Amino acid sequence: MERGSQQFHLNRSPTLLTPRVTPQNIISTWIWVLISTFIIEGELKLLCHDVDSTSKVVQLQSNISLSCALREECLQLLDVNASHIFWRMNDTQISREQYYFNATVSWVTLKRIDALRTYLTCHINIKGAPNILHRFEIEAGLPPDKPKNISCISYWRVNFTCSWDQGRETHLKTNFTLTRKRQYMKNEICPNLKKSSCSFEYPELDILGNYAIIVEAQNALGKASSDPLDLDVWHTWKTDPPWNVTVHSILGQSRSLLVTWCKPKMAPPNLPLYYDLQYQKVGTSKWIQVKEETTSNTSFVLKNLKPFTNYTVAVRCIGKDQIYWSRWSSVKSGVTSEDNPLTGPSIWRKIKNLDSEGKREVHVQWKALNRSKANGIILGYRVWYEKRRDRKIIQQFNTTSLNSSFLLTHDAYMITVIAYNSAGDSPEATLKVPAVNQMDDLPAVQDITTTSQNNQLLIHWNTSRPPDDGYVIEWCLILNASPCTGPLHWQHEPNTSKMAYLQGDLEKFKRYNISVYAVYTDGAGNPFSIPAYLQQDIPEVGPIIDAPLARETECTIKWHEIPVEKRRGFITNYTIFYKSAKGEAGVTVNSTVHEYTLKSLQKNTDYTFYVMASTVKGGMNSTLNSFTTNALGQRDIVVILVPVLVIFLLLVNMLIICFNNKHRIAKHIWPDVADPAGSSLADWFHEHQYKNDQTPKILNPGNDHYTDISTVEVLYLPEESQLQSIKKDLSSHLHTVEVECPPTVPPHHETTSNGEETKLLQQADTVVYTVLEEGYKSQIPDFCRSLSKQPLLSNTSEKSTSDHETEISALDGVEENWCPQNTDENDVFQQITKINPYLNNSLHMTESKIALDSDSSSNSLIDSSCKEGMKVQGDAGTVNVNPQSSLQDNQPNNPVQTYITVQLLGLMLNNEM
Numbered sequence: 001m002e003r004g005s006q007q008f009h010l011n012r013s014p015t016l017l018t019p020r021v022t023p024q025n026i027i028s029t030w031i032w033v034l035i036s037t038f039i040i041e042g043e044l045k046l047l048c049h050d051v052d053s054t055s056k057v058v059q060l061q062s063n064i065s066l067s068c069a070l071r072e073e074c075l076q077l078l079d080v081n082a083s084h085i086f087w088r089m090n091d092t093q094i095s096r097e098q099y100y101f102n103a104t105v106s107w108v109t110l111k112r113i114d115a116l117r118t119y120l121t122c123h124i125n126i127k128g129a130p131n132i133l134h135r136f137e138i139e140a141g142l143p144p145d146k147p148k149n150i151s152c153i154s155y156w157r158v159n160f161t162c163s164w165d166q167g168r169e170t171h172l173k174t175n176f177t178l179t180r181k182r183q184y185m186k187n188e189i190c191p192n193l194k195k196s197s198c199s200f201e202y203p204e205l206d207i208l209g210n211y212a213i214i215v216e217a218q219n220a221l222g223k224a225s226s227d228p229l230d231l232d233v234w235h236t237w238k239t240d241p242p243w244n245v246t247v248h249s250i251l252g253q254s255r256s257l258l259v260t261w262c263k264p265k266m267a268p269p270n271l272p273l274y275y276d277l278q279y280q281k282v283g284t285s286k287w288i289q290v291k292e293e294t295t296s297n298t299s300f301v302l303k304n305l306k307p308f309t310n311y312t313v314a315v316r317c318i319g320k321d322q323i324y325w326s327r328w329s330s331v332k333s334g335v336t337s338e339d340n341p342l343t344g345p346s347i348w349r350k351i352k353n354l355d356s357e358g359k360r361e362v363h364v365q366w367k368a369l370n371r372s373k374a375n376g377i378i379l380g381y382r383v384w385y386e387k388r389r390d391r392k393i394i395q396q397f398n399t400t401s402l403n404s405s406f407l408l409t410h411d412a413y414m415i416t417v418i419a420y421n422s423a424g425d426s427p428e429a430t431l432k433v434p435a436v437n438q439m440d441d442l443p444a445v446q447d448i449t450t451t452s453q454n455n456q457l458l459i460h461w462n463t464s465r466p467p468d469d470g471y472v473i474e475w476c477l478i479l480n481a482s483p484c485t486g487p488l489h490w491q492h493e494p495n496t497s498k499m500a501y502l503q504g505d506l507e508k509f510k511r512y513n514i515s516v517y518a519v520y521t522d523g524a525g526n527p528f529s530i531p532a533y534l535q536q537d538i539p540e541v542g543p544i545i546d547a548p549l550a551r552e553t554e555c556t557i558k559w560h561e562i563p564v565e566k567r568r569g570f571i572t573n574y575t576i577f578y579k580s581a582k583g584e585a586g587v588t589v590n591s592t593v594h595e596y597t598l599k600s601l602q603k604n605t606d607y608t609f610y611v612m613a614s615t616v617k618g619g620m621n622s623t624l625n626s627f628t629t630n631a632l633g634q635r636d637i638v639v640i641l642v643p644v645l646v647i648f649l650l651l652v653n654m655l656i657i658c659f660n661n662k663h664r665i666a667k668h669i670w671p672d673v674a675d676p677a678g679s680s681l682a683d684w685f686h687e688h689q690y691k692n693d694q695t696p697k698i699l700n701p702g703n704d705h706y707t708d709i710s711t712v713e714v715l716y717l718p719e720e721s722q723l724q725s726i727k728k729d730l731s732s733h734l735h736t737v738e739v740e741c742p743p744t745v746p747p748h749h750e751t752t753s754n755g756e757e758t759k760l761l762q763q764a765d766t767v768v769y770t771v772l773e774e775g776y777k778s779q780i781p782d783f784c785r786s787l788s789k790q791p792l793l794s795n796t797s798e799k800s801t802s803d804h805e806t807e808i809s810a811l812d813g814v815e816e817n818w819c820p821q822n823t824d825e826n827d828v829f830q831q832i833t834k835i836n837p838y839l840n841n842s843l844h845m846t847e848s849k850i851a852l853d854s855d856s857s858s859n860s861l862i863d864s865s866c867k868e869g870m871k872v873q874g875d876a877g878t879v880n881v882n883p884q885s886s887l888q889d890n891q892p893n894n895p896v897q898t899y900i901t902v903q904l905l906g907l908m909l910n911n912e913m
Contacts, residue, residue, distance in 0.1 A: 057139045057172065057220040061112050068122035068133055069105040082106045084125045085133070089118060113140050116171050141172035143222035147215040150229040153324055154236040156266045160205050162190070163197035164215050164226065174219040181212040181228075207268065209233045238324040240264035242275065242298070242315045247334025254307035254339035254375070254423070260299040261315045264326060272320040277302070282310040282333065307339035307375040307423075338376030341369055341419050344429030345381070348472060348490045349415070354436065358409060362433055365403040365488060366417050369426070376421035388412040388432070410436040412522065434523030442525030445471075445516045450532040456501045457534050459514060466495045467518040467525075474515040475502060478531060479565050484513055506534040509568040536569030536615050542622035543574065543611045550627040552603055552634065558595045559611050559622065569615030578609035604631040 058064050068085055075081060085106035087094040099108035106122065120136040145167025152162040162178055178190035178198040190198035213229040242261040250256045259277060267273070277300055278287045290302065305311060314328040345366040352361045369378060383404055384396035389412070406415070412435040419426040434442065443464050451458045459473055471493040477486030493500045506512065512534075515527035543559040557576060571591040578585060578598060582605075589596055601607065608626045612619040632640075658665060 056137070057141060058113060059221055060114060060116075060140045060142060060171070062140075063109060063111045064113060064138065065107060065109045066120060066122075066136055067105055067107045070124075072104070075104065078126055080124060080126060086123050086125075086130075088121045088123065091119075110138075113138070116140055139172070139220075141219070141221060142168065142170045144170050144174050144217035144219055144224050146224040147176070147217055147226035150213055150215060150226060152211070152213060152229070152231060152236055153238045154205065154233060155238060156268055157202050157205075158266070159199040159201045160233075160236075161197060161199040162213055162215075162229075166196050166217065170219055170221075172219040172221065174217055177216045177218075179214045179216070181214070182209065206233050235321060235323055237268055237271065237319055237322055239267040239271070239273070239317060239319060239326045241326045241329040242317055243329060245313065245315050245329050245332045247311070247313050247332045249335060249337045250301070251337065254337045255303065255305045257302045257305060257311060257313070257334050257336060258299065259302060259313050259315070259332075259334075261329065262298060264317060267319065271322075273317045274320070275300070275315055275317050276325065277313060277315050278328070279311050279313045281306075282312060305336050306372065307336050308371065308377075310335045338421055338423040340424035341375050341378070341421060341426030342373040343369070344427045345369055345417055345419050346490070346492065347415070347417050347429045347431045348474070348488070349431055349433065350488070351433065354410060359407050360410070360436070361405060362408050362413075362415075363403065363405045364415055364417075364431065366429065368402060369419055374419070374421065376423055378419050378421055380420060382418045382420065382425070383416070385413055385415040388414050408433065412438065432521075432523040438522055439526060442520050442522065443467075443518060444526045445518055445528040448514060448516055448528050448530050450514060450530065452534055453501075455534070457506055457512075457514075457532060458499060458501055459516065460499045461516045461528070462498070463518055468495065468521045469519040470495045471497060471500075472517040472519055472524060473500060473502065474517065474527065475504070475512050477507075478511040478513050480563065508535040509533065509537045511564055511567070531570075533569055536617050538568065538615060538618035539571070539613050539620040540566040540568055542620045543613050545611060545622050545625050548609075548625065548627040550629050552630045552632065552636075553601045554597055554599050555601060555607070555627050555629065556595065556597045557609065557611070561594065562613055567613075567615070569617060571613050571615060573614050575612045575614065575619065576609060577612065578607050580605050580607050601629050603629055605629050 070080070070082055070085075081103050082101040082105055085101065086096070087099055087106075087108045089110070094108060098110075099106055101107065108120070108122075110118075110120070116139065118138045118140070120138060122133045123130045124133055125131075147164040147166055149165040150162060151164075152160060154160050166174075166176070176193060176196075176198075178193070180188040180190065180200065182188075188200070188204075190200060192199045192201065209232075211229075211231055211233060213231070215226040217224050242264055244260075244262040246260050248258045248260075250258055257279075261275075263273065275298075277290045279290075279302055280287045290300070302311070302313070310333060312331045312333045314331045316326050316328045318325045345368070347364065347366040349365070350363040352363075354360050364383075366381070368374075380398050380400045381402075382396070382398050384393050385406055385408075386393045391414075395406075406413075413433040415431040415433065417429045417431075445461050445463050447462045449460045451460070461471070472490055473493060474488065474490045476484035476488050479485040489502075489504050491500070491503050502514075510533070511531050513529055514532050515529040517524040517527050519525075539562050541562060543562060546558040546560070548558075549556040559574070562571070573588050573590055574593065574596075575586055575588045576596055576598070580602065582602065587596065587598070598609075606626065606628050608624055610624050611622045613622075
């Protein structure tokens, strides 16, 4: 064997193995050990070892011992011995306790081998480096069992095949040999060998004769032979199945089917055959077999079947005196003919209350018959109803629908429904509708409970007495909190039942309304109803929350019920979870509560909350919401608002009182002040000057002597604009002095040229003089009488003409100097102010238009009361009303000041207007 550039040789050293490897050291169950030698390249330059090659295959659970020996010439050259050898099994080092050695040989023993294939290597340490000396491959298995249960079958013009049971698995390659022995004939070895069968192909077939069949098994651990099988070839024939099978219904025989077939094509000639049939309803898995005696017929009638039912049929055959049946033919289907429906439809109703006309609507429903009860295709339904007392049919009609409505009175009725097909009518299905006054008299079911078991809803109920015609269980889907919005379902139960499973496909997590009726001879009584779930779950959504109503330390939370179709179970409770910066808490209420007030909250604090709706399976939360408590409570607001409202109402009341008493209050705050225009002094002064041609004396503030008033000038204002300008000019230059005048002077009335009476001065307590220049100039008129308490005012308009004349004549005797000459102006002003302090503020100007007429009495009045040559001096000069009188004036050129009273000027202007 050559590998690379080095040559290695395998030598045996029996002398080294003889003294160590003995039968006493190796278990007697050894059989074979296979040693595959691999020389591994290392630092060794020559072959230094020998190995023991025994068997390559061992039996499972047996022991094996292997050895590895060093050559003598290598011991001194490499300075090693057998103690330097160590072993590995599948790259795992074996403990030294499992092998032993002498100077040149190392042995290892493996016990109870259970691996089917194992790799073992021996190594040696040379100068600290491990080197592989040899590699062993060990295969484990079992010897073959004796073949059993041999059987042989002859297929016409195909082959002769035998099969057997090979026994346990050997885990080794095992060869089988089948030998066919015939008397006086050479043994035949089966050439077409498979794992557990072998065939002699056509034409090496015999119709008659006896065979002895032997099967032998052999592998590396041993061999085994079967017992001989003696058989008669004639009894080994197996035919093909019948073919061209057909199935037909029989007219007028709704419970029978005719089956026909053809004989098998591959069968020995003149071999009598027996036939076997099997059938089943479509959709089921159970086959029913029918056996018949030998017959040459190739047809058969299946009986006692169900009408209008689909069946599948298969046929097989067996030769006379044969052991083996043929295979089943391919299945064929057929349907039995129709028959009258077996039963009438299941019928039920919904009854509404009486309307205003005494009618009630009865909605009748019935179920379509299933295939087993319809016995054919249902073509329609015949329906009629009648009163129970006279049994006279009121209405009859045919329909293909499964429901109909009737408008009935309060009487008892009977409704009948039959189903019909091509073969005939079904039995009648009747429904009794009790009279209105009878329904409450019929005992109702007292109690209902529901239990979910095996994905079905079990209903329990109790009654005071069993009903005559059993019970009706009614159920329907509840949507939008309205009962029976979905299809109506029902089932009938006998009167002996106290519980029943609902025979329908209920949906999980859906709410149903379950009602149980007790049915009597006169009809069904009132129902007992409850809601139920087949299976519950957590709600699909959480509650919908309204806006919270927050107060000082409380908050009211309202929420809406979850829609029925989204509850997925019964709501057991609601839990309100709320949280603030200081902590969180929760409150649980029962399922009927949809509003709750949280109390003992912190003022002016932000809170977040949500509401969880719970069922027996868990809860679902609403969306997260928030609210903020008020800083002021209701009491605080009341404490603030009540005083404010009280003050406001008091103010309103005071304003109303003041408004209602405004005149009285005005008199107290602003008392009536005498109007100088109404004073009698003006009339007196004017009249005195007119009649006596006397000029009042005034005090000149500049000196101690008296100064006469030379002229009193009245400006003629022909236009309104001139009047306004004069008013402004007077307003900027006037100074006023208020002086009390005698009240005894009668007012003077003068008639103008047009016949109008002019009042020269109205009632007033004072005469106000106006200085027509800048600076203060005082003037005090001569008193007509001494100051007294007598009123100065008199209403000149009320005086008659005779009284006025009497007053004028009385004045004629008054002396010229009617006022004292030594009167001090300060004393006069002090007395005036003391008598009426309001006179200081009584001055007001009056603008008017004065029309001067040379022929009027007013001009003569002014001319007679003033001396000629008197001048009016102002800031712009002196205005001379009468230039001729001024030229005749011989008085000295003393400073002359001209004064006029504002009230007098106003009076004159008013009279002119």
